[in-house]
Amino acid sequence: MNLVHRNANHPFVVWSACILWLISILAIIWSVTLFLVIGDLLYMTGTDIVNADVLLSGIILLPTSMQMLHVIGYNKKIETYTKVACCPLWICLMWSVIINFCGIVLCFQKIAIGRCVCESSIRTSMKLYRVAPKHKRFIDSLQWYMRCCGLKSYRDWFSEDWYDKVRDYEWDPENKELSRARTKQMDSVPLR
Known part of the structure; x- marks a missing residue:
């Protein structure tokens, strides 16, 4: 059976x-x-x-x-x-x-x-890039490690007020050589 x-x-x-x-x-x-x-x-x-x-x-x-x-x-x-x-x-x-x-x-x-807090922190650090060394170190380290520039792209730096207005935008229309030299020094985004 x-x-x-x-x-x-x-x-x-x-x-x-x-x-x-x-x-x-x-x-x-x-x-x-x-x-x-x-x-x-x-x-x-x-x-x-x-x-x-x-x-x-x-x-x-x-x-x-x-x-x-x-x-x-x-x-x-x-x-x-x-x-x-x-x-x-x-x-x-x-x-x-x-x-x-x-x-x-x-x-x-x-x-x-978490995403909102992170984006807010990065935007704040981008705005304070030139005036606060800890924010500069944070952004430089982040961009170096992540191999990126800005929050979503390098264009984010154009909308932020991160640059040194005295150094970056000094130019004399009378002295074109000095103006060209200053333009070469001006950084549109941080080096890293």
């Missing part, structure tokens, strides 16, 4: 339960490691909330996926009303989706805020 062992669940459900279990373990390990290693940096950048969201998602997914694997292990069909700790399976999965959606929204918000 040939007995075929059939699982009560579709293979997609079985694989999903395994993947959810793996994701939950990795989410917990990842977020706890980040909190322990760079917790201060997470706090200063405001991404600690995103990391806490990842941890919460992993904590909710772990018992949910373990319950699903437990039911699969006993060759029973997974039902949406199956209890996981204190609530049905579908509620745990729904909360996991909601928490992950909130995490995605928080990530995009933090990226947008």
Whole structure:
């Protein structure tokens, strides 16, 4: 006699339960490691909330996926009303989706805020390029390291008031040789 062992669940459900279990373990390990290693940096950048969201998602997914694997292990069909700790399976999965959606929204918000702060800092440094040595060093280092010029292109320097007006725009229309020499010294963008 040939007995075929059939699982009560579709293979997609079985694989999903395994993947959810793996994701939950990795989410917990990842977020706890980040909190322990760079917790201060997470706090200063405001991404600690995103990391806490990842941890919460992993904590909710772990018992949910373990319950699903437990039911699969006993060759029973997974039902949406199956209890996981204190609530049905579908509620745990729904909360996991909601928490992950909130995490995605928080990530995009933090990226947008970080971009605005960064652009503002670079624009300020571009304006103070000649008068504040720390801003000059910052811009020179940034442009040297990134191999770029300006915020988006070299044209950004034309819209900023960064130049030394006395030195760069002194010219005497009577003395054309002096005027040509001054024009050669005038820098339209910083050297780096």
